[in-house]
Amino acid sequence: MTTRELAHVPDGVSKEDFLAAIAKFEAVVGADNVLTDEDRLTPYFKTMMPVADEEYAMSAVLQPTSTEQVQDIVRICNEFRVPVWPTSTGRNFGYGTYAQGNAKGRRHQVVIDFRHMNRILEVDAELGTALLEPGVTYQQLVDYLEEHNIPLWVSCPAPSAIASPVGNTLDRGVGYTPYGEHFMMQCGMEVVLPDGEVLRTAMGGVEGSNSWQVFKWGFGPYLDGIFTQSNYGIVTKMGLWLMHKPPAYKPFYIRFNDDDDIAAIVDMMRPLRLAQIIPNAVVFAHALWEAPAIIPRSKYYDGKGAMPVERIEAMKAAEGIGAWNVYAALYGTPEQIEVNWKIVTDAVKALGKGEIFTAEDMGDKEPFAYRAALMRGGMSLQEFGLYRWRGGGGSMWFAPVTVAKGSETRKQTALATRILNKWGFDYCGEYIVGMRDMHHVIDLLFDKTDEEDTKNAHACMSELIETFRSEGYAVYRTNNAFMDQVADCYGPVQRRINQTLKRALDPNGIIAPGKSGIDI
Template sequence: MTDKYVALPQGRSERDLDAAIKKFTAILGEQHVLTKAEHLAPYMKVMMAVDEKQHAPSAVLLASTVEEVQAIVRVCNEHRIPVWTISTGRNFGYGSAAPGERGQVVLDLRRMNKILHIDPELCTALVEPGVTYQQLYDYIQEHKLPLMLSFPAPSAIAGPLGNTMDRGVGYTPYGEHFLMQCGMEVVLADGQVLRTGMGSIPGDKAWQVFKWGYGPTLDGMFTQSNYGICTKMGFWLMPKPPVFKPFAISFDNEADIGAIVDMLRPLRIAQVIPNAVVIAGTLWEAGGANVRRSDYIKTPGATPKEVIEQIKKDKGLGAWNVYAALYGTQEQVDVNWKIISQVVQASGKGRLITAEEAGGTQPFKYRAELMSGVPNLQEFGLYNWRGGGGSMWFAPVSQARGSECDKQVQLATRILNKHGLDYVGEFIVGWRDMHHVIDVLYDRSNPEETKRANACFHELLDEFEKQGYGVYRVNTAFQERVAKTYGPVKRDVERRIKRALDPNGILAPGKSGIRI
């Protein structure tokens, strides 16, 4: 730390940063260049089990136009200043808003918050990075548009551009967000602006309806990478169906998880159930219902099974709690509901619960809202389970097969309990894949527990990798570790692309383990 700055970029002196800050201020104005500790505090608060100082920014830049972003990257090139870009959310569980490495300048695009276009007939949208799902939802409601959004659980404060760029997922039939993306505008490291797909043709009207354009399709290259800064993104919106029928299936036995997935997979592949199916464990659901561990037990360490059983009884939760929905006309919904009811009945496992039976109780209410495109923040109740502000999401991906499930749950539970932590997890069954999302919750105010959480996350990565499971996203403290999992050839190709597009390595060095 210097007298003037909280941190300095790696390899840069105070004089180097002074020169860059002077030019950033000329571009943005003094009020939009933040360097004081009190102004940087929101960008330093991490939930990872590492020292916050490791992720302290040197400054924050609040750009409002593409031209400002272009000017900023040119200054960064001139003075070799690394810049870490964020948009609307705080990326809880995956690293927060802090930069990937100490001293990087944060480029915050929240002021670029225009909804540029929505077409209610073609069901498309074009937005800037600062647009939140709540803002978009309010716009759709205000203009009475017959459209439905898809978003991740922390929906109100997150945004479609940022979530899609990190390949996040949602809970409607349009829940594979990158699949529904169509057209990007990207500022490259040299300040040039690239429009993908049909966007490079002057006057073209098909930018948000035809993904591919001509030649190589480049959009995916800019997701989970540091090859450019996305300043506009198009995506498809789902037409609002005349009938929406959310439902749950409750299972009392932990050992049923394999049978649940094998029962649901054919229904997902055939699109009888058109949205991603959530299979949430007891403690995940307890968190969503704002249950605190301290309400039941005061002693540290892993929560005993008998306590979890008591929570199940008190809150009416299953060992596994399935959430899905049907969409369409009344005739379509009735036919598919009959199929689902027969499949569940034939399995001899699980109890179907409709919205009428659940009433307005949590967690059914917020799950139904997510599946119907109504934003909320209910799932943040997870962070009250242990308290203390520690959260790291561990998210291995596998085939949607029942045989994958029980061994994953047992392996994860054993590792978590070994480190005095709880299994708080859910499976999300896609078309053919399955995300196993585990929230490693711990008390960051307790140094000893924080140390254990860090060791736990390392062990989860190591042991799941030995079983052939890789994660699809990870917090910034573990980016390099996860990148190694995917092997040297992939990493070499990524480095070659990085050197070609960003020879000075100014854009988010280390993002997804990619460097020049």
């Protein structure tokens, strides 16, 4: 029996059983890779959610180095009914970092930190595929491609250098290149199931197959989707498609000056996106998303509550920021780009508003420079400026899905702004265009060191979810504190089928109980 001091014990597990489980974990991954003391756990506790971090504190962190070790961990968890919450690199700041459940019965789970499982197992330069372990970061993948002179581009989220491609894809995150819908570009998974068995999805089940990373569907039901945003298994390998570097690349920026322009922008850009004239995940960034990347809020407003409209207007005029700022790019041969550039500029001209700028016009000026880098998969931490905007380190992503129609964006923007301003928060939002859908991504920024601000942020998020739900909208992703509320938006039948799958695959409910509102 181990003699470790324990800060926490998982709900529903006796201290004696937990210590016995810890001893077995130590035998599997080594004592140094079982973290239970406060000192080593401290970096895992911090979250940006409007909650007391200690309510989400884990009881231990395990750092496996192989799939076999993960299998053993799962078997031990079943034996002692210890809940285990897998994370990739835990850098999902606005969505909860390493936090797990906080409801009674789900607290103090054991967290798996996959940072030591960080091998790039295979990159096929010809096919543009990669097979990764979950601890690989975007920076590592980009460095690897550069070191080996492989002309493939990665699609990454904005502040991404220390985040995980596998983790982001499992959470169905997005990037800004033509491969920006990350789960669409995923192909093949290795999953440790709750009983310890290893599943390789689709072609990965065929002995000797070399098409695991090229054909998504295999035979029979397509399974990969049920392992995203879920708790039905632990993904230990994932295949991704990477974009071949095109011969030419032309990023551009269109500035629109009026808030109401958003409807016209969406309707102008939709046909260009659907026709693949503009193939990447286009962004429409509001002025209050644009500004935090380059200036402190205090430069124009240092008071309480939401930034007043007249201060926003003064900031826009002085800094040259549009009400809406469109970033997109063209890819292909120079000849293709020349043709498509004419189509784009003609569309802007026909609209009769919007000023268009190229890389030659903008040089290395921010935020254009980091946006131009992002649209070819370039790493950037520029958007960390969002976290300075309000100060105090509170951040939550409220990200409702919308259709790519101008009338809808005007409605969602007005609705979100009204609720945020009512609670004293700024509308820091952008739209990221898929094909027919858009992710309306809003960073609800608040001062976590201020009790009232934190309480208001929680109430604001809850009201945003409920009000949007009453209008037929729901978010595509959320942090740990709101997973049940968001799961409710998708209706009782989805909740029941998710529970049915959970009971069938994980009868002891040991993997991430509460994740996405799913439990036995």
